[in-house]
Amino acid sequence: xxxxxxxxxxxxxxxxxxxxxxxxxxxxxxxxxxxxxxxxxxxxxxxxxxxxxxxxxxxxxxxxxxxxxxxxxxxxxxxxxxxxxxxxxxxxxxxxxxx
Amino acid sequence: xxxxxxxxxxxxxxxxxxxxxxxxxxxxxxxxxxxxxxxxxxxxxxxxxxxxxxxxxxxxxxxxxxxxxxxxxxxxxxxxxxxxxxxxxxxxxxxxxxxxxxxxxxxxxxxxxxxxxxxxxxxxxxxxxxxxxxxxxxxxxxxxxxxxxxxxxxxxxxxxxxxxxxxxxxxxxxxxxxxxxxxxxxxxxxxxxxxxxxxxxxxxxxxxxxxxxxxxxxxxxxxxxxxxxxxxxxxxxxxxxxxxxxxxxxxxxxxxxxxxxxxxxxxxxxxxxxxxxxxxxxxxxxxxxxxxxxxxxxxxxxxxxxxxxxxxxxxxxxxxxxxxxxxxxxxxxxxxxxxxxxxxxxxxxxxxxxxxxxxxxxxxxxxxxxxxxxxxxxxxxxxxxxxxxxxxxxxxxxxxxxxxxxxxxxxxxxxxxxxxxxxxxxxxxxxxxxxxxxxxxxxxxxxxxxxxxxxxxxxxxxxxxxxxxxxxxxxxxxxxxxxxxxxxxxxxxxxxxxxxxxxxx
Numbered sequence: 001x002x003x004x005x006x007x008x009x010x011x012x013x014x015x016x017x018x019x020x021x022x023x024x025x026x027x028x029x030x031x032x033x034x035x036x037x038x039x040x041x042x043x044x045x046x047x048x049x050x051x052x053x054x055x056x057x058x059x060x061x062x063x064x065x066x067x068x069x070x071x072x073x074x075x076x077x078x079x080x081x082x083x084x085x086x087x088x089x090x091x092x093x094x095x096x097x098x099x
Numbered sequence: 100x101x102x103x104x105x106x107x108x109x110x111x112x113x114x115x116x117x118x119x120x121x122x123x124x125x126x127x128x129x130x131x132x133x134x135x136x137x138x139x140x141x142x143x144x145x146x147x148x149x150x151x152x153x154x155x156x157x158x159x160x161x162x163x164x165x166x167x168x169x170x171x172x173x174x175x176x177x178x179x180x181x182x183x184x185x186x187x188x189x190x191x192x193x194x195x196x197x198x199x200x201x202x203x204x205x206x207x208x209x210x211x212x213x214x215x216x217x218x219x220x221x222x223x224x225x226x227x228x229x230x231x232x233x234x235x236x237x238x239x240x241x242x243x244x245x246x247x248x249x250x251x252x253x254x255x256x257x258x259x260x261x262x263x264x265x266x267x268x269x270x271x272x273x274x275x276x277x278x279x280x281x282x283x284x285x286x287x288x289x290x291x292x293x294x295x296x297x298x299x300x301x302x303x304x305x306x307x308x309x310x311x312x313x314x315x316x317x318x319x320x321x322x323x324x325x326x327x328x329x330x331x332x333x334x335x336x337x338x339x340x341x342x343x344x345x346x347x348x349x350x351x352x353x354x355x356x357x358x359x360x361x362x363x364x365x366x367x368x369x370x371x372x373x374x375x376x377x378x379x380x381x382x383x384x385x386x387x388x389x390x391x392x393x394x395x396x397x398x399x400x401x402x403x404x405x406x407x408x409x410x411x412x413x414x415x416x417x418x419x420x421x422x423x424x425x426x427x428x429x430x431x432x433x434x435x436x437x438x439x440x441x442x443x444x445x446x447x448x449x450x451x452x453x454x455x456x457x458x459x460x461x462x463x464x465x466x467x468x469x470x471x472x473x474x475x476x477x478x479x480x481x482x483x484x485x486x487x488x489x490x491x492x493x494x495x496x497x498x499x500x501x502x503x504x505x506x507x508x509x510x511x512x513x514x515x516x517x518x519x520x521x522x523x524x525x526x527x528x529x530x531x532x533x534x535x536x537x538x539x540x541x542x543x544x545x546x547x548x549x550x551x552x553x554x555x556x557x558x559x560x561x562x563x564x565x566x567x568x569x570x571x572x573x574x575x576x577x578x579x580x581x582x583x584x585x586x587x588x589x590x591x592x593x594x595x596x597x598x599x600x601x602x603x604x
Contacts, residue, residue: 015395017191054184054400060408066126066163069133069147077143077151077259087142088241088256091193 004032105354106279108361112319114281115334116353120269120292122302123236123310124167129263130235131158131201131404136265138308142258150263152196157403160185164265165208166417167301168233169409171267172209174295174421175228182408183208185233185401193257194237202268204398207232208407216287217426224284227272233407238262275330281357282350289313290346294425306344313349315340317356319364335360336370340384343377351382359384432456436465445473451487457494463501471497475515479522492521499528512585513537540587543595546579549587550595553578564600572596 006025009032013020020028071077074087083090103111129136132149148156169179186204212228239261244253269292277284293311296302303310318337323329338360343352360370374387422428432452433443436459446452451472458468472487476497480487500517503509509517509532520531532538540546553575554561563571572593579592 015189015397054402055405057405060182060406062159062405063162063165064133064159066128066161067133068128068135071134071145071147072151074141074143077146080153085243085256087144088258089143089193089196091255091257093242093244093252093254094192094240 004029004036103358103361103365105358108319108357109279109281111322112335112357112361112364113275113278113322113329113332114353114357115273115275115318115320115337116277116281116285117271117273117316117337118285118288118349119271119314119316120289121236121312121314122171122267122269122292122296122304124164124265124267125300125302125310126161126163126167126265128161128163130161130164130233130265131263132156134263137260138310140260143260145260146262150196151259152198158201158401160404160407161265164233165407165409167265167299168208168231168267169414170299170417170420171269171296171301172212172231173414173418174299175209175212175214175231175269177209177212177228177231179409179414180206180208180210181411182206182406184406185404186398187401188234188396188398190396192237193255194240195235195262196238196257196259200235200237201401201404202234202398203232208409214288214291215424215426216284216291217430218280218283218287222280224274224277224280224287226274226284226288229270229272231267231269234266234268236261236264236266273334282353285315285353286346286350289349291425295422298422298425298428299420306346309344313343315343315349315352315356317353317360318370319357319360335364336372338370338373338375338384340375340377341387345379348377348379352377352384355383436469438465438469442469442473449473449477449487451477454487454494458497458501461495461498463498467501467504468494468497471501471518475518490522491524492518496521496528503528503532507588508532508538510539510585510588513539537586540583543591546583546587546592546595547599549579549582550575550592550599553582554596554599561600564596564602567602569597569602572600 006022006029009025009029010020013025013028078084078087078089081089124130124136126136128134129145129150132147134145134147134150137145143151149158172179183203183206185201187199188202188204189199191198207230209231210229212231214226214228216224216226218224238257238259241256241258242252242254243256271288274284274288289311293304293306296311297304305311306313316337316339318335320332320335323332338356340352340356343349356375363370371386375384376387377384423431429443429447429452432438433440436443436455438446446455446469449472451469454472455465455468458472459465463471476487476490476492480490483490497518500509500514500521503517504511504514516535516537517528517531520526520535521528525531525534556578557574560571560574564575575596576589576592579596580587580589
């Protein structure tokens with residue numbers, strides 16, 4: 001019942017910007033399929049009367065008030081950045097990708 | 100490729116469009132952290148571990164964002180989901196440091212609405228709303244080197260002040276049947292959203308500052324033969340034009356896309372399903388990335404945030420805060436105020452509607468409120484390069500000045516001086532009147548003395564009046580007004596002159 005072939009894993013790796021060799025793709029396909037199978041087994045155990053959930057804890061509406069809290073200083077914000085310029089994070093050029 | 104005109108394209112093809120509007124909420128803080136939601140700060144000064152995506156930081160939802168989103172959903176006629184949740188939209192682009200955007204996917208907070216859009220001639224088009232979901236805005240990239248665009252840039256600089264600013268994205272259903280009015284409907288739809296968010300005070304709604312942004316989807320399909328059902332013809336492939344950021348640009352982008360797509364179809368070429376970029380300078384769109392291959396965001400439920408479950412009673416109480424539909428309000432006010440179409444349009448375009456309404460509420464007549472805001476005050480605002488609501492005068496103060504005019508305490512000229520004083524920060528109208536000594540001279544004995552003096556100085560005029568040339572009295576009125584520095588009621592002065600001359604008024 002596993003369904004991921006190595007072409008699909010290669011696509012996922014591409015989306016995640018992870019460079020994998022053919023050998024790694026094969027190995028990871030096997031591992032990912034084991035995970036997919038495990039999840040499928042759990043799905044079988046769940047009846048229709050159990051609603052899907054994204055959280056293990058029965059809580060909702062944990063909100064905060066709309067009150068401004070201190071931010072970092074510009075120097076603090078940039079302190080962990082590999083590179084910065086004009087108070088901004090400097091990043092390598094972005095090739096052909098746009099949000 | 101053949102080039103059709105816009106009109107001939109619409110004779111052959113039926114346009115179907117949809118719009119995604121992003122509304123930036125004007126909350127005090129960002130959506131998932133306590134950083135200030137502020138436009139124009141120095142780069143990376145409204146940032147914290149949450150909005151620059153530092154490991155271990157945890158988002159917590161701003162309750163005001165939920166409130167604003169639910170209110171907006173209600174204003175759009177949406178159902179409010181009992182339980183909605185956030186999802187991660189994964190993509191690699193440095194405008195978000197986490198490499199994902201927190202958005203909503205399969206359980207948006209607001210869904211299934213509809214909005215009536217009123218066109219200039221009063222025709223009403225109902226636009227279906229598929230969903231209105233909550234998400235975070237991204238930071239701002241500046242591309243350095245090369246041409247300044249993404250292509251060929253040497254590197255990019257990122258400011259995360261905008262990252263985490265709350266957004267509501269409103270997505271329409273496909274809008275069919277607008278035919279030659281397609282561009283007009285699209286524009287009116289976005290204008291209506293803008294008017295609603297401003298009336299609700301949940302967003303600045305300023306397209307030029309990016310606090311309201313629109314993406315326009317458009318496709319063409321062959322026009323159905325006479326008697327055939329147009330809606331039975333399948334949709335064509337659509338393009339999605341991003342960041343069309345003015346009402347005018349929405350119309351222009353739709354014009355361009357209709358002509359472009361019709362040209363392709365006429366030449367037997369396919370229209371690609373793709374993202375396109377709008378260029379304000381040339382009025383054209385250009386191809387971005389292809390949708391099929393690029394759009395794989397691997398959404399999954401956001402594990403760091405809990406579901407949003409608005410209490411039903413609270414939602415109902417918010418329903419009571421939803422303002423009247425802007426177009427319906429305008430129609431109602433126009434009728435109540437007895438404004439002509441032109442007068443109403445001027446008032447709307449000047450952004451004076453609320454100011455006029457408040458001035459009337461403070462006691463002025465509609466005509467006098469309009470006269471002040473679209474006359475003297477509009478000129479002042481124009482000279483100062485500000486908007487009417489940026490002037491240092493309140494509707495109640497305008498109404499107070501007008502009340503003094505109505506009571507005969509001020510004439511128009513003096514009233515303008517009082518307004519000027521209020522604008523200059525000299526206090527309330529009554530204080531300006533007292534401080535500047537502007538009250539009209541209504542003491543008859545003082546006026547009589549001034550009239551006598553003027554008549555004595557110009558005996559020939561007195562003779563003319565007495566011989567029947569009543570209009571000659573104007574010279575004496577002028578002299579009296581001058582003597583009283585404009586602080587006399589010209590009508591009363593005239594009466595006194597005629598009495599003195601022994602002529603029946």
